[in-house]
Amino acid sequence: MTTAVLEAEELTKAFGGGRSLLGAPKPVIHAVQDVSLTLNEGETFGVVGESGCGKSTLARMLVGLSTPTRGTIRIAGKPFDRHLLGATAQYVFQDPVSSLNPRHTVRRILEAPLIHLKRLGRDARAARINYLMDAVGLRPDFLERYPHEFSGGQAQRIGIARALAAEARIIVLDEPVSALDVSVQAQILNLLADLKARFGLTYLFISHDLAVVEAVADRVAVMYFGRIVEEAPADRLFAHPHHPYTRLLLDSAPAITGKRIDAGEQPAELPDPLAPPPGCAFAERCPHARADCRARRPPLAPMGPYHSAACLYPLNATD
Amino acid sequence: MTSAAGIAPPAEAPPPARSAWRLILRNRLAAAGLVVLASIILLALVTPLLPLHPPNATAPANRLLPPFSDGHLLGTDHLGRDILARLMWGTRLSLAVGISATFIAALIGSVIGILAGYTGGRTDNTMMRGIDMLMAFPYILLALAIVAVLGPGLFNALIAVAIVNIPFFARNIRGATVGIVHREFIDAARLSGKGRLRILAADVLPNVLPVIVITMSTTVGWMILETAGLSFLGLGSQPPQADLGSMLGEGRRLLMNAPHVSYLPGLVIFLIVMSINLLGDGVRDALDPRLRAGALARPAPMTAIDRTDMGTDVAPVDAPLSVDHLTTQFRLGSDTHHAVNEVSLSLGRGECLGVIGESGSGKSVTALSLAALVASPPGVIAGGRVLLHGSDLLSKSARELRKVRGRDVAYIFQDPLSTLHPQFTVGDQLVEAIRAHRHMSRAAAWAEAVRLLDLVRIPNPRGRARAYPHELSGGMRQRVGIAMALANAPEIIVADEPTTALDVTVQAQVLDLMDELRRDRDTAVLFITHDFGVVTQICDRVAVMYAGRIVETGPTRQVLEDPAHPYTRKLIDCVPVLGSGRRRFDAISGLPPAANRLPRGCAFAERCELADAACRAGPIAMHEIAAGRQARCVRPLAGTS
């Protein structure tokens, strides 16, 4: 039996908007639109998409760093409480170095959540910090150093330790390895897997790299132009994608196995966010698009067990 | 992986106060400024204790004595007052007023700036509109207006000068604050449960403080000049009290017959302001991370070449390009970073050679060294040869090399947004590339540019030629980059991570295009990348780099399927492969060695499970392990049979 630890319903984030002094409406850009998802306890939920698809905006809303324009977030069944920012859901940033204050020592960075969220005393903090450093595989003598003295991989371990400090059970990982070299990326991915098992964590793992997501995720959502276009258990999604965009992503990823990539013929351009098309945002690039794809937006509809896609003419529809 | 230097010094080292002081003192001009300023301040402080004439005691009998008169070292003014005494008391006053005005302006301006920058939104907007309004006045008009309201007087001048400078501080500090507030560590602090005030005090303020100090140190001299100016106009200190400005103002009327009465106070003002400015520049250089380590040194037209060895091998006759023991270093002060160490490779006609490695492996520096494009300083090519059909590019003059660049060897760079000039249309930039090597009318070159854009499959090439780079998508921009490289049908193209900045679907199209074009035109490509997947798509052969050396080379399929060097093996095991489901990775423990502290032996030995004493003893040579395959390992994993 799975329990939902985080439920998001119809999250929308719009930037801009409102009216100028003279009353003319300002342009609105919807970075995320009507995204609903559920995180089950103990799973890793992957979100895949290319730049500009809204995946980071979504992640920031889920931990409370940014307020949704519309929609609700419930954590463990209760509406999200802004006063609990950081206590229930934590965040690991893409750029490990810029997420650490250059003027604070590692100790000071790790102490902050223990003081402000856990209200631990001095001795308890010291013990907990040593425990965290050990958990992420860093030597205790790093504690008195400053962030610029660390490599990207080490800095990301510090960022992970900071996220673990508050004992939040939900961790949103926003491209946690994309700034890292492949050998360091492997170290961090392994560390994340170990920590998840050790502390019973639930991950939302955001990445542009399908292969990384496949390696870590139980379920995967694919985002395009601010919306989820397909969602399925990882093995199903990678084996039998229904949405042509998922197919294109899979075909485009170059693999070490030497499989030839298939780039698609249409120019890879996103629609103008200031004038979004009325129909499917992917239609212009889609080899299977028909007239009605451009006329109305396909809803995210169930296509099989736990599998849904937003496409009028899905691929592999027979199975 | 992003910039040419590869080993740029850490972008933002927080300078501990002590090292900042040391940096200031090491700067000779700043130290001189500090000494002069400290002496003047000291003299001003002890002035009341010195045996001087009373500054305001008039003696009409001794009017306008020249300097070095008896009892009046610097002479007297029109009322017979001792100029030395008046100068010292005036200096005291000018310094006090100038420095107070600076502190007042800095305090109020910083508070406004930080509040506006931190709060953002409407508060920010309102505050900055007000500041803009104040800045719409030429500063002295505002000062004059304030003095007009308050009436002339030194204290009023101080207030006027302080108010006039508040907008300047507010703007600067707001800019710095906005830069900090949008950094991720502020989000991290919020997630650590810190309240807004605590974040302001503990996270924002310490990072803004250097900017405040820099702004103060660069404006205090200016403030002293301004208060002196108001006094000079008679709107500051009122007789008999005199600061340096009003002394100068009074002396002006005696310019013809007693010039010393005016030029002495002016000289003192000049000395004070000059010493402050010297010191201020030193402070700025010490606190601004961008200016450290000569970061603003102008790169020379070609990399400095200081070769101790000239390579050994004879060039293979059939290879258009062969690189022989190329060694490139970054010399930062007494520290030498060995970015590229004795790299040898050759590129056959129409061949695509991939150079793969992680950040800091020296792959990009190798690519840039070929046409001496490594920024210099700090880059130096310290050895080896780059042979283009047997002639050494590194022995050419900058003028001769210019003719090779873009005609025989062309480049495609990583991020097309920063590598295309933002203020020229893409058509203009293509025309320039064409006309750099071919005598062609502008119109003909423009037609050629449009043809090139069409060649790289940019829709509506005629229209797009008139677009600026920022008006194109990332994929389109990189197509322009490719078109530019093809402009003169070069024999060799060096592509330095050309698809790294692109999304995967765009990357696929760009790779497709490159592969097709190079085959059609029989162009040799040196393809730099960190991505094994990309290598398999486009490269015939691959060279793996680690710590500035090539550790393995061979045909792509063979190297990837059956790697010989343990590093290659382990690196491939780290790569996530689509279609292999959930998995753990066989990660490589540890980190590569620092480029300024390379070990004598195999650089990978510390991370290699198979390493023993022989690996660490000394340099390992490249061994031929099979036809066309080499590895830099004493016990390679493959090809030994």
Next chain:
Amino acid sequence: MTAYVFKRLVALIPVLLGLSIIVFAIMALIPGDPALAILGAYATPENVARLNRQLGLDQPLPLQYLTWLGNILTGDFGRSYSLNRPVIDEVLERFQATLVLAGAALVLCTLWGVLAGIVAAVRQYGWADRIVTFIVLVGISIPSFWLGLLLILLFAVELRWLPASGMYSVYGGGDLPDLLRHLVLPAVTLSAVAAGVIARLTRSAMLEVLRQDFIRTARAKGVGERGVVYRHALKAAMVSVVPVIGVQAGFVLSGAVYIETVFQWPGIGRMLVNAISTRDILLVQGGVLVVAASYVLFNLCADVVQHLLDPRVQA
């Protein structure tokens, strides 16, 4: 382009309104009875009361402001009591003289500031760079009013090459060569500081730009060093230099106050200083408003030039 200029012109309206409010506030803030301040010490109570009525000073402040603004918009800046003529006439006459001086200084400082900055950047750490850096440092540290005195001593008193003061010779002058002879010393003095600032900025902007990736691209294309420096780098550097020239216009106008005093130039700066000394508030108001408005307009031009230079800058 036209749309951009139009947008900027529209955006100018609130700025000019703000300026007028600040300038109006100056009068409102004067402690004591403004009419008394305007009429000076010899005012009779009847005259004070009459002026108060005339100026509408018995009305509430916002209403006073609107009346005042209406007058300004019709060109009525009031009457200067110390000169006994309309403020607008005096201000415009003096402003012409200031424009000649400040314009000449601005052209001079832009020319040699940009040139010196380029030379210093191209010959970084060479002798030319050191000399320019030193002159710049002296330029921004020297009090301009003192520099003016030194130049008068040298060129007017000792060498007698140039006149020491005024705009035209008292006898037999009045033509252009006469004006130019009088202009040389004050214009050079006035340009010293601003030239230093521009030279410094041009140098650092050039050095910054020369490290950009697109410069490496130009070199990789085979563009010669001349083209790299003067076409690619200079064009990019000017994007950050042009707004500073706009700001320097403010410094030149400010410096003009000193320089006009030193060289007895009949400009608006000297007029303002005298007006403050004589507490001729209406004259101060008019002068400040006209100079500030012209400065705002000049900065608008600088913005337009920057927009022309850099296609990325949006309105």
